[in-house]
Amino acid sequence: MITEKDLETAQATFERLRSAIEGVIVGHEPVIEATLIALLCRGNLLVEGVPGLGKTLLVRTLASALDLGFSRIQFTPDLMPADIVGTDIITEDDGKRQFTYSPGPIFANVVLADEINRATPKTQSALLEAMEERTVTVGKSTYPLEEPFIVLATQNPIEMEGTYPLPEAQVDRFLLKASVAYPSLDELVRIAERNTEADELRLPDPVATGEEILAARLVIREIPIAEELRRYVGRLVLATHPRSAHATPKVGQFVEYGASPRAAIALILGAKAHAFLAGEANVRRVDIEAVFHPALVHRVILNFKGEAEGIEVSDLLSEVWKEIAVV
């Protein structure tokens, strides 16, 4: 049973966390929001953007603001799965040699998978189990990951040379996908100021513990959402399916695969987290709208015609949002 105090505590925790991140990161409010939502929803976040926009800094800042374990994995083409999940090594103890499991960097609370699409699909897939089941299996042994656990992956959309697009199964495991945009003039001036006048960029001190995060996760699941809004979310998701009765004409023409049921879960959970972060006690349509693009943009797969004609999934989603009525 959630009490008023639980609710206030959780909201205060995330207010502190947001302030800590915004003290380091200039602008990028949607990405910060998406990061906090992913953290609240027990999800993973895929951050996409060109180099130098502060993706890695954002994740580092979040990890610093949380009193949690952090690890960073730089994905490269020669990275192997064992480099992520760990492996069994031979150890000698009192003259006896035995295999001992050496955990990889995945065993942390906040994992930064930097430039995840630079690794081979085999290595990328090493994250699948950890992201979904929160466990790691090596050999015949399965090791649970400590909660809270979140994978924050970055990928560079323009560096296609030497990159491997993430398989659909992998992409689907990211709760949200946030695109990091170029900063505005004012933001750019403030970034320059922070990085040129101080000795070095100072990351924030921890402002939240793992327990507080877990408590907040329980709170947001209790936030009510109207039945008709849930049906609305269902219609929105079905509208991305080309063979659905709800599909828009463009979806039917240019989409190969629509969003999975995970998208509907991501939409509702994300909307709850968005309402929580906004200080609301219930899910509103604007909350759904706020997470609609981040939750669906990486789950809709264009067909050949869509790819050939340069159709943007974001445009299709905008059309779906306009077409599908809430009542």
Added chain:
Amino acid sequence: MFNLSRLLGAVERRARRLWGLRLAGLVLAVASAMALAVVAARRFGLVTLSWPALGGVFALPLACALFAFLGVRRPKVSLPRILLRIDQTLGTAERLSSLFELRQRGGRDVFRRRIERHFQDGPLPWKKGLPVGFSHVGPLAVGILLLIGSSLLVAFAPLPPAGIAEPPSAEARPAGEDRAATALPEPTAPAFPQGALMPSTTAVERAETPAPDSLEDVLSDIWGAPTTGGSLLSEAGAIGEFIEEQQQRAQALEELLSRLEEQLRQGQQAGLTEDERRALRQMLPGVTDPQLRQTLENLVEETDPEALQEQVEQALGLTRAIVRSQADPSAEQQEKIRPTPEDVKESETALDWSPPEALEEDATADGAQTSRGLAGEDGDDGPSEQGQSGRGEEDIDSRGGTSGVPGEAQPTEQQPGFVPTDLTARVGSTGEFDEFLTKGVPLELDAAQGEEALYVVDYETLRAILEGRLVPPEKQDVVKRYFDTITRGGP
């Protein structure tokens, strides 16, 4: 204090009312369109409706709409959907919908209190989210407009014959009826050959079926009702009531005049009292006989006792003649009340009593063939004549109220709304009935013999009977057409 349960109840009631309103509107629109169609059909003479039926045409859409609004079971209201619509309209950030969700699932008081805090400021204008829109009142408005249109059509259109109580004028009759009245149709009723008995109803119907203006059409003109068997019988009661009413009026007048005559003869009073004059004046509108009416008008104004007594006696004589003719319109009495040649001439200017030309031609050409055919079916077979005669009697009995063995002038049992009459018959050399005819019917055999024989209408007798029975002039033409239809017309 915000009360969600009360709000939900009010929302549900309003939603149901709006649903009922929309259904009632649709029902009213459809029913009114049908009413308009009926009224239009009546306007163009396709159907005839009495005033009560016309009232029903107007009342039925309203009754159906009322039933749809009050009586039809409403479907279950989708409160989540309605609440979300209210939220969208009021911009309440889906709080009402979320409150309903919390209420459905129970618990989570923290969120409920927080949400309800937003509604503490004042009453929520939730009705804006459930407005009475065009979809609710549109059909209703259309239905009402259609009903108004129907009313106007009735108000500004002439009325077709609507039963005995309100006979229409000849000018007011729709075009279709005028056509039927002026241009007589092809003769359809069979002539009854010499030696053949009156055909059974079946035979008459068979002969009449292809005719555009059948006997039942004419009967419907008389009774102002659709030509269905059941309604014919029911309308027969109406015409019987009319005749009975006329009889009662004549009898009342006779009683009054008898009393006056008695008083004058005994010298109890020198003149009429004001009450007696008033009573006579009140009876005047019901008197259709011109001679009697004139006498009564003179009587009311008369002050000289001797002249008064003479006029009372004269009026009493005329009234008694009318009463007798109504009770038993035999040929002798018909002869007594038969109008003078001047009256006939005057009346013929208003009503064409001459036989239709088409009938005349037909009687000389096709008529013989028709009658032969019928004679072959109904008249030539000697032994079967009796049986067919019997059937004919049954049919006559059902329509005219006569019964009994043909040939015997026996008293007949009065049927409701019918005038008792006797049958006249002639027994042939073989001992069978050669012919029979309801006594007093204005029909007679023409000069032809055998198979060529035809029944024709004696128009003078017919008119005398009608006038004697105080049938209004505008109805006389209809009766004349009736006899034209069942026979070959006049001589």
